[in-house]
Amino acid sequence: MKEQEAGKTSVGVSWLSPEARSLYTQMADGLQHVPGGTPGLAELLERELILANHWKAEHYVLLDRGSVFRRQAEKELRDVQETVARILNTAQLVEELPQRTSSEEGGMKFLATIEECRAAIVESMHDIKSSVWTAQPVDRTPETMETTKQRDLDNLARGIRYRTIYLDSARHQPHQKEWAEAVTERGAEVRTLPGGFHRMVLVDAGVEGNPGARLKGRAIISDHRPGPGYLSRNTGWLVTNPGMVAQLAAVYQEQWNRADPWTGGYARFSGSADFTSDDEKIFRGLLARRTNEAIxxxxxxxxxxxxxxxxxxxxxxxxKPGDKFSLGMAYERHLAQVREQRNKSEA
Incomplete structure (x- = not known):
């Protein structure tokens, strides 16, 4: 039972059972009629590796690898959104429960004003031991960026590992471009997204290369509860509960994997790198979950x-070497651009 639950929560398509793998191979070789109850059939349908042919009973359509990847990626993104919703529902429940002695009961503290939010960030930044990850889906003023730049450079000089995500629009703002050039030269990692990501600051929450380690640290997140747009609310949450910090770190990592690197230029990575035919074969092998030896x-x-x-x-x-999720996303972008160029040439 535990193995089944672990399979459902793993990233991407979990390893198939021998029966499902054997049936998938037979279908790839041309098998069309598969009676209901065939060992492995239900598993292939659940994993969305095949679809039922609604015009022909007990016949199924084998999805191409690109479609499988897109479906699994979309499923993982939905799971992330559901995780965020569960965290916020928990936060709301904690806020509504009667308080006994502390406003931080259970590792959650509601920040009711912009001043409280700023104070929590300043205190957290002052206590950084190893890393700070931020995500800012808002445009920053020149004054804010100048203050931020000096603070970030000071932290980098102390050996603090730094990551941040900004909107793509930051690439066209001179003051944000100047900031990105300054901090990336000192070792910071900066990426951008078009939008659709969560505002947060995580301090000492990242344990790179050791996902089983106990995460420590704190997070400051915007108040996402239903109502008017949360970006203009000026309220938030200080999270110190280790389990919730770990969940938020996973949400941040998903956002980071989707974002494109930025060192201060204007261009946004589009997946248009020059790939050789062998590169393409390696990509396809990885998407098919083949080992390096098989490739x-x-x-x-x-x-x-x-x-x-x-x-x-x-x-x-x-x-980052080994980041196969981001590698798959890059290859999907590359294929989309190839298709777009082909369509233009044929038009």
Whole structure:
């Protein structure tokens, strides 16, 4: 039972059972009629690797790998949104419960004014031990960016690891461009998104390379409860409960994986890097969840060659080695651009 639950919460399509894998292989080889109750059939339908043919009973459509990836990516994004909603519902429940002695009962404190929000951020920034992650889906004024730049440079000089996400529109604001150039030169990581991400500050919440470690730290998030737009509310939450901080760190990581790197220029990465035919084969192998050894065998090269080529792809896309989710998203963007260029040439 625990293994089944773990499979449902893992990222992407979890490993298939031998029965489902065998049936999928047969269908890929041309098997069309699959009676109900066939071992593995229900699992393939649940994983959305196949779809029922509504015009022909007990016949199914095998989805292409690109469609499988898109469906799984969309499912993961929905899961993230549901996680955020659960966190906020918990926060609202905590706020509505009778208080006994402390406004931080259970590791949650409501910040009722902009002054309280700023005080929480200042205090958290002062106590940074290792890292700070921020996401700001709002445009910043020149005055704010100047103050922020000096604080961020001071933290970077102390060896603090720094990540932040801004709107794509920041790329066209001279004062935000100047800030990005200054902090990335000192080792900060900056990315941008068109929108649709959550405003938050996480201090000492990131444990890179060790996902099983107990996360410590705190988070300041905007008040997302139903009502007028939360970006203009000037209220928020200070979160110190380790479990909730861990959840928020996972939400931030998902946003980070979707964002595009920025070092101060105007261009936004579009997935248009120059890929060789071998690069494309490696991409397709990874999307099919093949091992590096299997990919090397298909290409007729040794394992070291595949590893080196994969490392070059990560560097070319400015991605963290091993970040296969972002790599898949980059390849999807690349394919979309290829299709767009082909359509233009045929028009």
């Amino acid at each position: 090397a065998s298909e290409l007729g090269v040794d394992l070291r060659t595949v590893t080196n080529r994969l490392g070059r792809i990560y560097r070319k896309l400015n991605l």
